Amino acid sequence: MFVDIRGFTALAEKSAPREVADRLSHFYRLATNAIFRYDGTLDKLVGDQVMAFFGAPVQWHDHPQRAVRTAVEIMRGVSELADEDALKVGAAVATGEAFVGNVGEGAVKDFTVLGDTVNVAARLQGAAAPGEILLTEETYAAVEPQFPAAPRRELELKGKSEPVVARVIVGRRA
Numbered sequence: 001m002f003v004d005i006r007g008f009t010a011l012a013e014k015s016a017p018r019e020v021a022d023r024l025s026h027f028y029r030l031a032t033n034a035i036f037r038y039d040g041t042l043d044k045l046v047g048d049q050v051m052a053f054f055g056a057p058v059q060w061h062d063h064p065q066r067a068v069r070t071a072v073e074i075m076r077g078v079s080e081l082a083d084e085d086a087l088k089v090g091a092a093v094a095t096g097e098a099f100v101g102n103v104g105e106g107a108v109k110d111f112t113v114l115g116d117t118v119n120v121a122a123r124l125q126g127a128a129a130p131g132e133i134l135l136t137e138e139t140y141a142a143v144e145p146q147f148p149a150a151p152r153r154e155l156e157l158k159g160k161s162e163p164v165v166a167r168v169i170v171g172r173r174a
Contacts, residue, residue: 001040001067002125003031003074003091005048011087024048027078027087034073038066043112049125050074053113056100064142067093068169071133075170079131090128092166094121095139123157124166133169140167 005011005027012020031050035042039060043051052070055063071091078087096117102109117136124134135143140150150167157164 001052001054001071001091001093002121003050003071003089004125006088006090006130008048023087027089030077031074034070034077037073038070040066040070051122053098053100053118056098056113062142064093064095064139067095068133068135068139068143068146072169075131075133088130090125090130090132090134092121092124092128092134093139094118094124094136095142096120096136119159120157120164123160124155124164127155127157127166131170134166135169137165137167143169 005024011023015023027048028045028050031052032042032045035050035052038054039058040052040054041056043053052067054060054067054070060066071093075089075091078089094117096115098113098115098117100113102111103114104110120136124136128134134153135150140147144150147167147169150169153166153168154163155166
């Protein structure tokens with residue numbers, strides 16, 4: 001799962017650095033609380049983006065649902081900030097096999113996830129409009145009863161040889 005603030009550079013340009021830090025800290029708090037509530041693993045906080053994964057190191061049978069619930073909760077939490085400069089985020093969730101473990105050598109190691117599924121999630125997040133959560137078809141199959149008839153979108157993603165089909169949901173309750 002990837003969640004990213006839209007328009008963050010413009011926000012930083014027109015705001016005092018302390019205000020930017022406060023808003024980013026609030027976003028991180030919302031995101032990490034949701035990730036941990038649904039037993040996810042926080043992978044990275046990078047700039048204005050959060051990356052998390054579900055189903056490892058503990059394997060949950062419902063990890064796709066947990067990831068989608070997390071994305072929806074983050075989206076809802078951000079949208080409840082009722083001011084004119086409310087943060088806008090886009091998110092994506094992909095389900096599939098990935099390498100989970102340490103990458104790097106010596107003193108510099110990173111516990112992370114790698115693989116095509118992770119790359120697809122990252123690229124889908126980049127294609128999500130503010131307020132959208134894009135799901136791969138495999139992820140959508142796990143949550144379809146909560147989001148019936150979610151619009152289908154075929155996307156050309158950077159680095160992918162074939163178009164990727166995604167389902168679009170908004171931050172409604174999962």
